[in-house]
Amino acid sequence: MMKRFCALVICLLLTGCSLWPWSADEETTTAIPTIGVISALSERITLAQVNSVGWEKSSYQFPLEDWQIDxxxxxxxxRLLRKRGYDVRPVRYDRKAFSANALGGPVARGGLLDRKRPALAPVIRSAVQPNDLDLYLVLVEASVPLGALDPHGVALLRLGGEPTAVALYHAFLIDGHTGETVEDIHAEPLGNGWYQLARVDGPYAEMHKSVWPKPITAWTASQRQDFQAKIEDLLHPSLRKTLDQLDLDRR
Structure with missing residues (x-):
């Protein structure tokens, strides 16, 4: 009798375990998306003096040389993607394949008369390793209209008064498996509410007038260092704002 009772208890316990809703066999885990970051913000620094209606008075270009903007x-x-829970993987890529020249020009904000967005999937397939991650965040050179001037990339503009540092870029979130653009966005100005008008339709920061070279071709090392520091400082809040608008927490 005791043996039968013990057997019955064991059967009931086994049945209960199999029906337990939190059984380890039925646990499911959500895979953490892998993502790689590609940056090709600018190939050169543009200095331009602009009058009140946006006409370029004079301009000059300098190579970026050993600047580590990208x-x-x-x-x-x-860093921001890791904070959001992504599995960020290092990627190697041919930066020139993502340059404005290779993509048909800097990316404009968008509109009926603007050129189509570049097809980034074939570029990722051929110029990036590894090329099979779940997602890629691609940052490329962008342009914005400024009256008669169309600045793009990294630039120092003199808009009548103080010099203005700009870092104009466009962000694409690419599905690494299908090659489709999940989302894309033009980098916005910083700290501008609906009641404020931005001087430039993109990330910008005003600088002290001492940064502007006189003449425009005679840029000193200290002026360049001050400008580089301002661009780097500008990118931190700008990227945070851009990633917020890409709604990367939605997965």
Missing amino acids: ATASSEAE
């Missing part, structure tokens, strides 16, 4: 943008974007 490294700054990538590392900050990767």
Whole structure:
């Protein structure tokens, strides 16, 4: 009798375990999306004096040389993505394949008369390793209309008064499996509410007039260092705002 009772108890326990809703066999885990960051913000620095209606009075271009603008943008974007729970993977890529020249020009904000968005999937397939992550955040050079001037990338503008540093870029979130653009957005000005008018339709920061070179071709090392520091400082809040607007928490 005791043996039968023990057998019955064991059967009931086994049945209960199999029906337990939190059984380890039925646990499901959500895979953490892998993502890589690609940055190609600018190939050069543009200095331009602009009058009150946006006409360019004079301009000059300098090579970026050993500036680490893309490294700054990538590392900050990767840090923000990790905070959001993404599995950020290092990627190697041919930066020139994502330059404005390779993509048909800097990306405009968008509109009926603007050029189509570049097709980034084939570029990722051919110029990025690894090329099979779940997602890619691609930051590329952008342009904004400013009267008769169309500045793009990294630039120092003199808009009648104080010099203005700008870092104009467009962000694409690309599905690494289908190649489709999940979302894309033009980087916005910082700290502008609905009642404020931005001087530039993109990330910008005013600087002291001592940064502006006289003549425009005679930029000193200290002036360049001050400008580089301002661009790097500008990218941190700008990338945070851009990623917020991409709604990366929705997965």
